[in-house]
Amino acid sequence: MIGKYTPLWGKQILKDMIDLDLTMHELATDLGVSRPYLSNIIHGKIIRPEMQDEICTYISKLNKMHHKQCKIV
Numbered sequence: 001m002i003g004k005y006t007p008l009w010g011k012q013i014l015k016d017m018i019d020l021d022l023t024m025h026e027l028a029t030d031l032g033v034s035r036p037y038l039s040n041i042i043h044g045k046i047i048r049p050e051m052q053d054e055i056c057t058y059i060s061k062l063n064k065m066h067h068k069q070c071k072i073v
Helices: 008-019 024-031 035-042 049-072
Strands: none
Touching (some): 008 049, 035 049
16 A cells, blocks of 8 residues: 555564464553554554553563463473
8 A cells, every 4th residue: 555654663563463363452451552542653653662662572571471382382
């Protein structure tokens, strides 16, 4: 789509969300923000470095938990 741009950071977050079977609504709820606000941050429409850090920290924590579960199984 012309004019649509998602930063590389946002694309990685979306990929991780798919891998973790995590919806935008679930992530927004877990972070205590609205779904539209979270979507705007991930898609680069709103730049909030502190929120980006919080999202990265949360996704990283889930990734570690996911990988530990995979190793145990």
